[in-house]
Amino acid sequence: MDLVWPVTAWALWTATLAAAFKVSSRDRPRAAPRHEAPPAVVELLRGMRAQEVFHSALFELAGRGWLTIEDDRLSLAPLRQEPLLPYERWVLERVVARLAGKPYAPVMAVMPEGSELDGGLIPLVRQTAIDLGLARRRWPTMIVPVLLAAGLFIPWYATISAAGLSWPGMIATMVSFVAGVGLLMAGRGFLLTPAGREVAGPEAEPTDPGQEWIFTGSGWHGAEIEPPGSAAPGPKRQEVAGYVVKHWAVADPAPGTASGRCAYYVAVHDGSSEKARSFLVTQGLYQDVLPGDHVRLLVRPHSGTVVRVLAHERHW
DSSP, rough: OOHHHHHHHHHHHHHHHHHHHHHHHHHOOOOOSSSOOOHHHHHEEEOOHHHHHHHHHHHHHHTTTEEEETTTTEEEEEOOOOOOOHHHHHHHHHHHHTTOOOOOGGGGGOOOOHHHHHHHHHHHHHHHHHTTTTTEEESSSSSSHHHHHTTTTHHHHHHHHHHHHSSHHHHHHHHHHHHHHHHTTTTTOEOHHHHHHHHSSTTTTSSSSSSOBBBBBTTTTTTOOOOSSOOOOOOEEEEEEEEEEEEEEEOOTTTTSTTTTTEEEEEEEEEESSSEOOOOOOOHHHHOTTTTEEEEEEETTTTEEEEEEEEEEEOO
């Protein structure tokens, strides 16, 4: 079984793919952003989950008088004549549909399903980021990804011709299928411009801290949260389990609380206590958990920091 030609074909295709991605990743001259980035766009650029983007858009609309949000309850305000961005219009339409004539509803109740957010909201927010000069498409058209996917036929055919349906042929078939589908599903791609990376960078300040998203489904009343850390003697490490009832970020934290310019917190409620407990977390954990998620954490009680996540059950 001579695999010289198949290996050569795969090497050439891989080199072509790498060259295409390297060239497409180069920053292109762009004009400065025309407007300040809306909070929902910022959350998307930072890699936050679709639910966080939707929640941020709700507060955008509330801040401009389209909605009223008090604690975890949302209601419609009198309609205004102010123009809306496409994603804001999408969010408002979903809120109206989910309220279904009721005067108010919990914020959690108006949240669409994840698939609806990914297919409807996220593309609109991405397009807004592109329009603002904060992001761009990797490929100007679909020609390049289609050609790359079609080019997989050459190394696949070379492998099948040389090896038949043996393990090299099966591996070539699987790789060709996964790579081809991945290239086509990714479409034209989505890359941040230098301005977008500046907005989304770890040194950037968090969006409006007044956008508090709280979850009261665990029995917590949305009022009292214990600050992180405790001076009382106790174990060096402790397991904590419960629902994430709130998360937030604070810009310019005190020295030693977190790296960079932001400190990130989550509040966890065990389902029975009057108060929720807050903990200092990494940016990655802050981005991964949302109010409503159930977590089991290993924490340092004295400092109030999370060592690691032992279990994470997503609500969404």
